[in-house]
Amino acid sequence: MYPFLDPESFKQQTASPDLSRLISTNKGFAALYYAVVAIGSQHNDGGSFEAGVGEAWSYFERALSYFQDLIFFRGSLTTVQALMAIAVFSSTMSAFQFEQFMLSEAAIMAQGLGYNRSNGPHEVSQRRTFWVLYFMEKVSCFITGKVSVFQDSNISCAIPDVKESTFVDYDYFFSFLRYARLVSRIHKNLLTINAIQQPALAYNSKVQSLLSELESWRLSIPERFRAGEPFRARLMREPLAQTIALMTHYLYLNALLTLSWTLLHFSAAKLETRQQLDLKRELMRTSRSVLELTKWIDVSPSTPVWMLAVLPLSCLMILFDIVVHNPNHPEASLSLALLDIAGGHFSRLEFASKGTLPCSLIAQFAHLARQYVFEQRENKNKTKSNKPTDSDPVCGARQPDAEAEPPSSSSTNTLPMADIPITGTSQPIDPLPELSRDLLELDPATASLWDSSPIGSNDQLFIPLIDDPSYRIEDFEILGIDLKDLFDYPYPILSGDGGL
Template structure:
C-alpha cells in the first residue's frame, strides 16, 4: 500500500497540500480532520504468463494455421528451378488455352496451314478452298511486290520541316477539318481538351508555334488528317487522298519525336497518329506507334503534372490504354501496359458520354476485362492443375463479361437485337454497334477456349458444357454476321471492326456448315454467310478494288455448293453413328473415333499436298453429347489444332487478314535519321 501525498480534504477542494504527514496548514486553518488515504499499487503484468496461458497459445496456433497466400507460380519458375539438372524437363510441356480473339494459340484463326487445307479438302471432297487460298496468296504477294518498289515520295512522306509546311496549307481548310474532327472523331477518342487545342490551332501565330515545337506540329497535322478522313478526304489506299497528305507531315517527323524526352505534347501527337493508324486505310504501323505511345504514357505517370496538363494526361492515358488492350487482344499481341502499376484515376469526360451511356468508361472497363483474360486465361499456367484452373477462369471471365453487359443502358445493351432505327444520333448508333461487336467477339473467344479445353483434356469439361458452348458460338457468330449490314465501309473505320471480327465469325460459321451440313440451322447459316460475303464485296467496291474482299465471299459459295451436292446425292451428310452417352470428359475420344470412321468412307482427296497424309491431320471434333438428339440437331465443331508446344515452329500457310493490311517497305518508322533510315 502507498500513502497519497495529498490529504482527502485538499484533494476534494483541489488545492495544494503540504503533504504527508499531517495535519496540513489548510486543515488546521479550517479546523477539520486531516486524513491521508492509501492506494493499492497495481501489479505488473507478467508477459510470460500471458504468452503461456491457454488462450494465448490457441490464438498463436490459429495465426500459424491461417493459410498464407503464395506468390503465383509460372512455367518460367519450373524452367529456372530445373535448369542444369538431370531431370528431363523436355517431357513436361506447358498447357495453354487457345481461342483468343482472331488467333488460336500461336496461329491466327484466319491462318490456313497445310494441315487445315488438307482437312477441308477431305471434308469437301475437292480442292476449292486450297485453290482459293492460292489465289489469295498470289494477290497478297502481288501487292507486296508493287509496294516494295513504291518510293516514299509517291506516298507524300517527305522530310519537310515545320517551316516548309506552315506556309503552304490553306488555313480555312485546316480549320474546317479540325471542327469535323471534334464533331465526328473526338467523341470516340476524347483525349484532347477542345478549347485548349482550338486556342492553339486558331491562333494568329500558329506557324511560329509549329516551327518551334515538333510535337505540336505532329499533333496539329494528325488531328487535321483525322478530320479530313472523317469527311470525304480519306482513301482506302495509303498515299492517296487529301487526308494522307496531312498525315504524311506528321509521319515525316515521327523519327525525330522518338528521340525526344517524354512530354504530354509528344504523347498526344502519338495518340492522334495511333488513332489514324487503326483505320483500314493506313499502313501496318499501328503496333509500333501504339507501343511507343503506351510506353511514354506509363513513364509520364511518374511526372508531377498539374492543372490542365494533369487532366490532359489522364485523358490520353486511358484512351491509349483502351486502344492498346483491345487491339492487342484481337490480334494476339502482348500488352505494353502493366496493369498492377496503374494508379491513374479515370477522369470525367463529358465529351465521351451521351445520354445514359458513358462511352469513355464503358470501353475502359471492357479493355480491363480483356487484359484479365490475356494474363489469366490465354497464357501458359504453372499451377498443378492448369486445365481445371483454366475452366474456372473461363467461368469468371464469362461472369464479368455479363456484368459489363448489364452495366450498359438497357435500350442499347448487347445480347439483344441491334435496332438502329430506334437509336437517336450517329455517335450513339456507332458506339452501340461497336459495343455489340466487342461483346460478341469476346464471347466467341470464351466459347472457343472452352471447346479447345474440352478437346484436349479429360474429365474437365462436361458434354453438356461442350454442347452449350458450341450452340452459343454458333448463335454469337450469327449475331456478328447480322451486324455486318450496319458497319460503315469507310476509310476511317477501324480494321478490327470492319474486317477482323466479321471474318472470324464467317470462318466459324463456315466450319460449322461444312462439319454439320444437315443441321437444322444450316439454311440460316448459309444465308448469313452470303450476307457476310456481301459485306466484304462492299469493301472491295468502296475501295475501288484495292481491297479484294470478294475473295472472302467465295467461302460462302463453297459451303453452299457442298450442301447442295450432298442433297443431290440423297445423302445430306456423312452418317454419324449414334453413341450412348459417355462419362463426362470422354466426348473427345468418342467423337474422334466417330469422325475418323466417317473419313474412311470419303473419296480420296485429289491433288493432296505432298508430304502430308491423313494421319498428320488432327481431326478431332467436339460432340454435344446428347445421343437422343436427331441427326438434324447434332452440332459438331472441328478442332484441328495441335497442342501449343514450346518447340513448335510457325507452320507454312497464309493469313487471310493480310488482304486488308498494307506493308510498305519504303516507309519504315522503326529507323530514325540517326540510324541511317528515315523518311
C-alpha cells in the same frame, strides 16, 4: 470516340494567329496537328483504302515525318497525344501496320512521365490522355494477340469525367475502360504461357469467372446500346450513337468468341458432352451475330480495320467450318443466309476500295458452302429413295436401317475427345461429373450457359480443331489464295521531305 484532347484548349491553339510559328517551333504539336487534320480529312471524303493515296494520307505523312523527333527527344504530354493521334489514323485499313507500334511507344512514354500515377488537381489532361491510351492499347493487344505494355498493378490515377463521351443514359468512355480492364485479365489469366500450364480445374474456374464478368459488363449497358439485344438504329439519334452502339456490340462479341473458343479448345476433354454442344452452339450464335451486324458497318476508309474486316472475316470462317462439317444441321440454312450477308459486306468493301482490296473472293466461300450442303442433301435424299422396302420384289424383306445407312465419317471414333458426336437418344443424359458440377457451382450466373434439354440426333455439331491429329496440315491450306494478302499487302517505304 477517343477523347484524349481537351476540345477548347486545342481549338484555341489551332485558331491562334501564331499557329505557323507554333508548328515550326514545337515538333510535338506539329505532329499532333497534322495527325488530327489527317483524321478529319479521312472522315470527310479525303481518305483512301490504299496506302499513300488521298488527301488524308498527305497530312498523315507529314505527321509521320516528325516521328524520330518524337521518340528521341524529351517526352511531353503533347508528344504522347501526337503518337495517339497517329495511332487513331493507323487503326484504319490504309495504315494499320503502324498502329501497334505507335501505341506501344506512347504507352512507354506515358509511363515514363508518370501519367499512370497522376492524381494532382492540375493533372486532368494527363489522366484523360492516359486512360484513353489505356483503352486503345489494351483492346488493340487483345485483338492482335500482342503483349500489353501497361501493368495494371502499377496504375493508381483516377478516371476523369469526360463530358464528350457521355450520352444521356450511357457513359461509354467509362464502360469501355471497364471492358479494357476485363480483356486485360482475360489475356493474363488465360492466354499467356503460364496460364495454359495451370491445372485444368483452376483454368476452367477462371474462364467461368470471366464469362460471368463479361455478362455483368453487358448488363450494365443501357438497353438501347446493350450487346446481345436487337440493334435498334431508330433509337440512336445522337451523333456517333450508332457507331458507339456497334462498337459496344463488337467488343462484347469479340470477347465472348475468345472465351467460348478457349473453353472449347483447352477444356473440352474435361466437359460433359452436353456442355461441349452448348459451347459449339454459343460459338455458332456469336459468329452469326457478328455477321448479322455487318449491315450497320460504315464501309469507309475511316472505319477501324478490326471492325471492318478482321472480326467479320474470322466469324465467316468459323461459320463456314460449322456449315460444311454439319450440312444436315437444322440451322444450316440460316447459317448459309448469313454467309451470303457476309459475302455482300466484303463485296461492298471491294467496291468501296475500287478493287484495291479483292474481298469479293471471300464471297465465294458462301457459294462453296451452299453448293456443298446442296450436294450432301441430294446424296442423302438419293440414299433414302434407294432404300429397300417390304414391297421391293428384289430385296424381299425389309433390311435393318443400320445396314442400309452406314454411319457418316463424322461419327467415327477417330475424332478427338473435343469432337465426340452426340448419339441420337431421347433418354436423359447422365448427371454431370464432379468436375463439371464444380464449374457450374462457381457462379449461378453461368449456369444458364448449359442447356438441359434432351439432345437429338440432328443437334450434334462438329467443329474441327487445328491440332486435331486426324487432320493433315495440308487440309488447312487454301491452294492459290492466301487470305492474309487481302489486307496485308506490302507498303512502299516513304521517302522525300515528308518520308520516313
